[in-house]
Amino acid sequence: MLLGTQRINSNGHLEIGGCDTVELAREFGTPLYVVDEEALRLACRTYRAAFEARYPRNQIHYAGKAFLCTAMARIVEGEGLGLDVASAGELYTALRAGFPPARINVHGNNKSVEELELATANHVGHITVDHLGEIGMLADVLRRHPRRRQDVLVRCAPGVDPETHKFIRTGQADTKFGLNISDGSALHAVAEVLRQPQLRFCGIHFHVGSQLTDADSHTGAIEAAAELMATISSELGASCEVLNIGGGLGVRYVEGGPVLSMGDFAETVVAALKACVARYGLSEPILAQEPGRSIIGEAGTTLYTIGAVKTVPIETSPGQRTYAAVDGGLSDNPRPQLYDARYEAICASRAAEPHDHCITIAGKHCETDVLIWDAKCAMLRTGDILAVQTTGAYNYAMASNYNRFTKPAVVLVGDGQADLIVRRETLRDVVRCDLIPERLSRTMKG
Numbered sequence: 193m194l195l196g197t198q199r200i201n202s203n204g205h206l207e208i209g210g211c212d213t214v215e216l217a218r219e220f221g222t223p224l225y226v227v228d229e230e231a232l233r234l235a236c237r238t239y240r241a242a243f244e245a246r247y248p249r250n251q252i253h254y255a256g257k258a259f260l261c262t263a264m265a266r267i268v269e270g271e272g273l274g275l276d277v278a279s280a281g282e283l284y285t286a287l288r289a290g291f292p293p294a295r296i297n298v299h300g301n302n303k304s305v306e307e308l309e310l311a312t313a314n315h316v317g318h319i320t321v322d323h324l325g326e327i328g329m330l331a332d333v334l335r336r337h338p339r340r341r342q343d344v345l346v347r348c349a350p351g352v353d354p355e356t357h358k359f360i361r362t363g364q365a366d367t368k369f370g371l372n373i374s375d376g377s378a379l380h381a382v383a384e385v386l387r388q389p390q391l392r393f394c395g396i397h398f399h400v401g402s403q404l405t406d407a408d409s410h411t412g413a414i415e416a417a418a419e420l421m422a423t424i425s426s427e428l429g430a431s432c433e434v435l436n437i438g439g440g441l442g443v444r445y446v447e448g449g450p451v452l453s454m455g456d457f458a459e460t461v462v463a464a465l466k467a468c469v470a471r472y473g474l475s476e477p478i479l480a481q482e483p484g485r486s487i488i489g490e491a492g493t494t495l496y497t498i499g500a501v502k503t504v505p506i507e508t509s510p511g512q513r514t515y516a517a518v519d520g521g522l523s524d525n526p527r528p529q530l531y532d533a534r535y536e537a538i539c540a541s542r543a544a545e546p547h548d549h550c551i552t553i554a555g556k557h558c559e560t561d562v563l564i565w566d567a568k569c570a571m572l573r574t575g576d577i578l579a580v581q582t583t584g585a586y587n588y589a590m591a592s593n594y595n596r597f598t599k600p601a602v603v604l605v606g607d608g609q610a611d612l613i614v615r616r617e618t619l620r621d622v623v624r625c626d627l628i629p630e631r632l633s634r635t636m637k638g
């Protein structure tokens with residue numbers, strides 16, 4: 193499976209964005225996250241075009257939690273997308289990158305007063321309120337600044353249950369996210385927002401889940417949301433300018449894995465929305481969305497260097513298993529451990545060789561820490577460069593310093609050029625926040 197600008201060059205090496213990955217590994221070290229700029233920009237454009245062609249009143253916000261750094265914010269901005277943030281850190285990153293605050297939407301199921309203060313002080317486009325208490329908190333923050341106004345969306349739980357891993361299901365009624373539609377909580381929250389003079393109610397929001405391979409949950413949620421919009425209009429006399437349907441479209445992790453194209457997704461979603469608008473006699477809302485994974489997922493690849501290779505006896509067929517260990521693992525990609533996520537790998541240093549061996553790719557952490565069970569790969573040897581595909585989303589973003597590993601660098605490649613967009617952490621960074629209290633220093637002197 194070759195994605196984006198990936199190809200095999202005349203040296204038999206994997207190339208991305210016109211850069212030889214073996215050279216990238218030599219220059220920047222491994223593990224290394226590589227972002228294919230052309231593939232990333234194409235995903236932004238394809239997503240936008242799919243909806244613009246079918247429903248011109250639309251807004252696409254990139255969900256920053258999938259992968260965010262200041263350069264990423266710049267690219268997203270350049271592609272004309274808005275940005276979703278879900279923490280002070282994500283908001284600060286966007287602001288530091290010079291991202292226009294009016295195109296930022298602030299999320300979170302437990303926003304702090306400080307986060308609400310930072311968001312309103314910077315006049316972000318929308319805050320999506322997630323619970324009743326937050327409406328009061330937000331009103332309190334704004335009362336301290338009488339001239340501030342804030343546009344808000346109300347996040348609702350539409351009560352649909354998508355088919356995806358249970359850790360990334362968020363649209364069902366039994367969820368920590370949003371306000372239930374069926375028990376009247378969402379309607380009640382809208383009424384509360386309407387009562388606050390410094391808040392402007394702009395519409396409703398839902399997000400049903402992630403890595404979805406059909407649009408059934410979206411269409412189900414659109415039906416529930418449209419009914420809520422009709423009730424908001426008839427009972428509260430308010431209209432919803434925006435309907436935000438979250439993100440969730442899945443990507444290709446493995447060859448032949450199920451995927452839904454952006455065009456087919458747009459077709460189904462827009463048809464459902466138009467049908468609901470007609471059925472309830474609503475005026476056409478702005479259709480807002482927040483794709484994360486489908487924008488950055490396939491544009492990312494992680495390069496590792498193969499270290500230890502060992503074959504062990506196993507009881508099941510074929511009687512032995514070969515482990516090849518990489519110089520990273522759980523700390524740069526926790527998804528296999530978290531979600532049983534599957535990945536595909538290419539031997540980047542011998543990419544032209546047949547990938548017909550069965551090799552288990554292990555990490556180097558003090559855990560079982562397997563990245564890929566039974567990968568189809570060329571026979572791996574110590575020193576080979578291994579490329580794991582589709583690591584753009586929720587990899588760097590979820591990276592940790594477990595075992596006091598340094599977080600890898602991120603390099604942006606395109607047209608044969610490679611630029612660091614996040615530098616590799618150093619051993620100095622590992623102890624940057626550590627402090628030794630005076631009494632321990634005394635003990636040391638002993």
Ligand SMILES: *Cc1c(COP(=O)(O)O)cnc(C)c1O
Nearest residue numbers: 255399402439440482483484485
């Ligand atoms: C995670 C999340 C998204 C993005 O989801 P993807 O599956 O990456 O597209 C969008 N909106 C909200 C509120 C989210 O929590």
